Amino acid sequence: MNLSVALHWRSLAVFGFDLAAVVAAWFGAFMLRFNFEGLGPYQPIVNYGALLLVPVEALIFRAAGLYRGIWVFASLPDLLRIGRAVGLSMVVIALGAVLLAPAPALPRSLLLIYPLLLVAIMGGGRAAYRVFKEHREFGALRGVGKPVLVLGAGREAMNLIQELRRSREWHVVGLLDDDPLKRHREVCGVRVLGAVGEIAECADALHVRHAIIAMPGANAERHRHVANLCVRAGVRVFILPAIEQLIAGHDTLSQMRSLDLEDLLGREPVEIDTPQVREMLAGRVAMVTGAGGSIGAELCRQIARFGPAQIIAFELNEFALYTLSEEFAEEFPEIGLVAIAGDVKDRRRVMEILERHAPAVVFHAAAYKHVPLMEEHNAWQAVRNNVLGTWILAQASAALGVERFVLVSTDKAVNPTNVMGASKRLAEIICQEMQRQSRRTRFEMVRFGNVLGSAGSVIPKFQAQIERGGPVTVTHPEITRYFMAIHEAAQLVLQAAAMGEGGEIFVLDMGQPVKVLDLARDMIRLSGKSEREVPIVFTGLRPGEKLFEEVLAHSERTRPTHHAKLRVARASLPDGFEMAEMLQWVRSGNTRSDDEVRRVLRRWVPEYAPYNPPKPFLVAAKVAREAC
Structure with missing residues (x-):
């Protein structure tokens, strides 16, 4: 028997069941009305009424679409369809009673008892069949699989529990929710054990090592708090995406993902002025330097969303390109x-x-960014790449009429203590000076801090160390950094570029600074390991590295923009700055020593002050300090 024939016979069986329900409800309503003492003069009305009612109800049920659903998936929409069909049939019965005027007249209570019985039989039959099928197919799976706690006791948790029951991988042992009214209640037979803050106690008591956060409607701060509770409890966490990201038509379980560092940062999603950015990019040519790097590649991806005519990806690294x-x-x-x-x-x-492709916007992301590498043995190359490269590209852009030139800068350019930061500040100064001279090109600069997952960030290093079993090396127990997601940084760069008038230094909202030590601990826990398995050791600050990064220099002032995550810094040019003299030094073909580079940089970047880090700690002393 093929599938279509099977479905046809099943539909007929359901149709027959419903018609039998009509007869049972009709006779049952009269029996209830007369307390099962006999129908007396109403017997003919009952018999002939059933003969008339069955074909009428058959037409109504077909018209109401009661047979489009599948019983094993019977749910609230099916019950609503039954209710509408029965309600329409009651209107027909009432009109028939008036037009036909049977004697004796139909009892008025019948108009209440009959529909209630009919809905109960039809809806109850479907529910009973679904329970039977699920028990037969999935009942053996209950109690099978890894025990898991579900955080949240709302509708999403209910859907998730139902799907987890069909899985051999998971076994839901309890729910946690902060609503006191839900305490000790049950959702789909699973008990609400307590508040989310009690996850550590519940996990230990029930020997649970996995949890699922089912709070898609919660804000980023709430997600961050719950995620941190789970990580601190040593529980491996999975999470459902935000409500607007849930894909209609897909089961909830398939959209579940592992917790990541972005969840622990708890940053609100970025919303950009899409029409403004689209006006800048749609149908136009955009150029990205350093396009093979983390930031450059993400800029290319984000630009692609706005339908540019072309993207010119300019990159020195052949494999990255x-x-x-x-x-x-x-x-x-x-x-x-x-x-x-x-x-x-x-x-x-x-x-x-630039002549061949005539880009309207140039995003300059090419730079040497690694602080310790550029501090020793490579200082002159850092200056030439970051300063000379910026000037050549900026001067060419101005000469050929590029509309916007956007320099991707760094928070390390603020009161720089290293060659990399000072070279990026000097690149900013070049763009500020070019803005004073340019009539057509708008020069804009965007500063932000560390990007999660970028090639030169600490995250890949920690991941590799954890995979090797440790130790994880942190330079100092108090070192802090600003972190943001790479897609967030790229989106805000585009937003800043679209709203710039020329000469601004845009500062991204980096949120709260994060202790790198806490980041390392969270990554170890996210990997499912403990600090006993993967120890942390302190190595001391590296050349050019400082404990705290700044977003704005002391002499700078900021003003807000219409975007909540962007501010504008008004940074003045250094007194007596001579572009020609500075360029003569940078363009020199002679190699400069690290000390000479630092000495001359102090002249062109007055706020630059090379940082002398404290002596490295003894590992034993650091561990003792942490233990205290």
Whole structure:
């Protein structure tokens, strides 16, 4: 028997059941009305009424679409359809009683008893069949699988429990919810054991090592708090996405994901002025330097969302450029990505590309960014790449009429204590000076801190150390940094670029600073391990590294913008700044020593003060301090 024939016979069986329910409810209503003492003069009305009622109800049930659903998935929508059909049938019965005027007249109580019985039989039959089928198919799975706690006792938790019961992987042992009215209640037979804050106690008592956060309607701060409670309790966490991200038509279980560091940061999702950014990019050519790097590649992805005519990906690293090209060929085949190999310090190559493709917007993300590497043995290369490369690209952009030039800067440019930060501040100064000279090009700068998951960030390093079993190396127990997600940073760069008038230094809202030590501990816990298995050791601050990063220099002032996560810093040019003299030094073909680079940088960047870190701690002393 093929599927269509089987479904046809099942539909007929359901139809027959409903018609039998009509007869049972009709006779049952009269029996209840007369207390099961006999129908007397009403017997003919009952018999002939049933003969008339069955075909009428059959037409109504078919018209109401009662047989489009599948019994094993019977739910509230099916019950509502039954209610509407029975309600319509009561209107027909009432009209028939008036028009036909049977003698004796129909009891008025029948108009209440009959529909209640009919809904109970039809709805109850469907519910009983669903319970039978689920018990037969999934009943053996109950109590099978890893025990798990579900955090939240709302509708999403109910849907999740129902789906988990069909899985061999999980076994829900309890719910946690902060609503006191739900305490000790049950959802789908699972008890609410207590508040979310009691997860550590419940996990220990029930020997549970997994939890699922089912709070898609909660804000980012609430998610962060709950996620941290789980991580501190040593529980491996899974999470349901926000309500607006839940995909209609997909089961809840398939959209569950593991907790990550972004959840622990608890940052609200970025909302950008889409029409403003689209006006800047749609149908136009955008160029990204350093396009193979973490920030550059993400900028390309975000730009692709707005339908540019072309994206010019300018990158020195051949493999990174190839990887980006392959990704776009697969993920964004409709976007024309032009992969250009080149060095921003090569003026001829830069001019050639700008003339050939005429970009409207240039995002300059190419830079040497690793602080310790650029501090010793490579200081001169940092200056040439970050300063000379910026000037060549900026000067060419102004000469060829590029509308917007956006420098991707860093919080390390604020009161810099290292060569990398000072070179990026000098790049900002170049853009400020170019803005004073330029009539057509708008020069804008965007500062932000560390990006989660970027190639040079501490996150991949910690992940590799954890995979090896440790130790995880942290430079200092008090070191703090600002962190944000890479997609968030790229979106805000686009927003700043679209709203800039020229000469502004935009400062991204980086949220609250995070202790790197806490970050390391959270990553160890997220991996399912403990600090006993993966120890943490302190190595001392590295060359050019300071304990705390700043977002704004002391001499700077900021003003808000219409975007909550963007502010504008008004940074003045250094007194007596001579662009030509500075460029003569940077363009020199002679190699400069690290000490000479630091000495000359102090002249061009007055706020630059090389940082002398304290002596490294003895590991034993640091561990003792942490234990205290």
